[in-house]
Amino acid sequence: MNNIFNYRIFLLLLRYILGGVFIYASIDKIQNPQEFSDLIDNFHITPITLNNIFALTLPWLELIIGFGLITGFFLEASLKIIILLLIWFIFILAQAVFRGIDTHCGCFKVGDGVENIDYKFLLIKRIFEDVVFLGMALILKFKAQFNKGK
Amino acid sequence: MELFLFLFRLKQFLNVCKFLFMTNTQKQIIGLILLSIFFGLIRNYFLESPLSLLKEKRIFETIEVQTNNNGEFTFDLPKDLTEPLNITIETVDYLRITNQSIIIDARDEEDFNKGRIKGAINIPFDYYEEFEFQLDDIDLEKILIVYCSGGECSLSIDLADYLMLDRGFFNVLVYEGGWPEWKGAGLPTE
Numbered sequence: 087m088n089n090i091f092n093y094r095i096f097l098l099l100l101r102y103i104l105g106g107v108f109i110y111a112s113i114d115k116i117q118n119p120q121e122f123s124d125l126i127d128n129f130h131i132t133p134i135t136l137n138n139i140f141a142l143t144l145p146w147l148e149l150i151i152g153f154g155l156i157t158g159f160f161l162e163a164s165l166k167i168i169i170l171l172l173i174w175f176i177f178i179l180a181q182a183v184f185r186g187i188d189t190h191c192g193c194f195k196v197g198d199g200v201e202n203i204d205y206k207f208l209l210i211k212r213i214f215e216d217v218v219f220l221g222m223a224l225i226l227k228f229k230a231q232f233n234k235g236k
Numbered sequence: 237m238e239l240f241l242f243l244f245r246l247k248q249f250l251n252v253c254k255f256l257f258m259t260n261t262q263k264q265i266i267g268l269i270l271l272s273i274f275f276g277l278i279r280n281y282f283l284e285s286p287l288s289l290l291k292e293k294r295i296f297e298t299i300e301v302q303t304n305n306n307g308e309f310t311f312d313l314p315k316d317l318t319e320p321l322n323i324t325i326e327t328v329d330y331l332r333i334t335n336q337s338i339i340i341d342a343r344d345e346e347d348f349n350k351g352r353i354k355g356a357i358n359i360p361f362d363y364y365e366e367f368e369f370q371l372d373d374i375d376l377e378k379i380l381i382v383y384c385s386g387g388e389c390s391l392s393i394d395l396a397d398y399l400m401l402d403r404g405f406f407n408v409l410v411y412e413g414g415w416p417e418w419k420g421a422g423l424p425t426e
Contacts, residue, residue: 138291142276163264
């Protein structure tokens with residue numbers, strides 16, 4: 087009984103952490119869509135024409151699903167979006183590393199990494215973080231009992 | 237013709253049916269994405285300078301060094317530039333040799349130290365606040381040439397915009413070919 091209780095606390099904690107991370111990551115991007123759009127340009131993976139739309143939409147999606155995770159509203163949909171987003175982030179960061187693109191990630195703040203000269207190391211660190219978040223999201227997706235677990 | 241119209245209507249109808257039979261989660265995912273687009277557009281509307289929904293790649297006008305009737309090189313910059321101009325490698329070399337310009341490397345310090353155009357100074361765009369003092373005593377009419385890693389690099393354009401719009405320099409040029417082209421051409425480096 088105690089184990090089940092601890093397990094539910096653990097899942098709840100994962101949800102709060104993941105939700106908090108996504109909300110935190112979205113705020114700076116919502117405030118500076120122009121800079122975020124330029125950052126997306128730097129990854130050279132999406133057509134430039136669409137980057138402003140991505141820059142305007144993506145942070146809000148992160149914010150909404152972050153709240154979704156914390157409050158439990160649209161939990162399953164939020165989790166699915168988070169998993170897809172994290173896989174996408176890992177892909178674009180990895181291609182930037184392999185292609186040797188000199189860019190900073192901007193995952194948390196648009197100006198983040200400014201002091202860090204070694205962009206490749208920063209990108210690999212971000213990939214590692216995203217893999218951890220993806221692991222957390224997958225645990226929630228496959229283990230959590232959404233309706234009972236709150 | 238009517239058959240096509242009928243098939244078209246049938247397809248529309250089936251699409252609607254497909255949406256109705258989607259699982260709740262799929263509907264929610266679409267709903268959340270639409271909500272994000274809605275909030276994004278509202279946010280854009282209230283921005284001081286809203287982004288255009290379809291972004292266009294900036295294309296700079298290119299200006300080149302000319303040869304006059306006597307076979308001498310001349311370079312005339314248009315007056316009252318409103319945005320930076322792009323220049324070719326020959327023009328950079330001409331302006332460098334004739335000492336008419338200041339060449340600015342917008343890459344980070346590490347890349348600058350590995351190799352640069354001869355005589356260039358370093359103002360990395362990412363932390364220009366620490367480096368821009370080098371321009372404090374420079375006449376605003378002086379020609380500034382900004383370059384970075386060529387091709388996909390946007391640091392030179394960002395720095396050129398900053399120098400022109402925020403620092404008030406009148407004659408800012410971007411060398412889009414950048415360090416790879418210069419090095420590949422075997423021109424003077426240090």
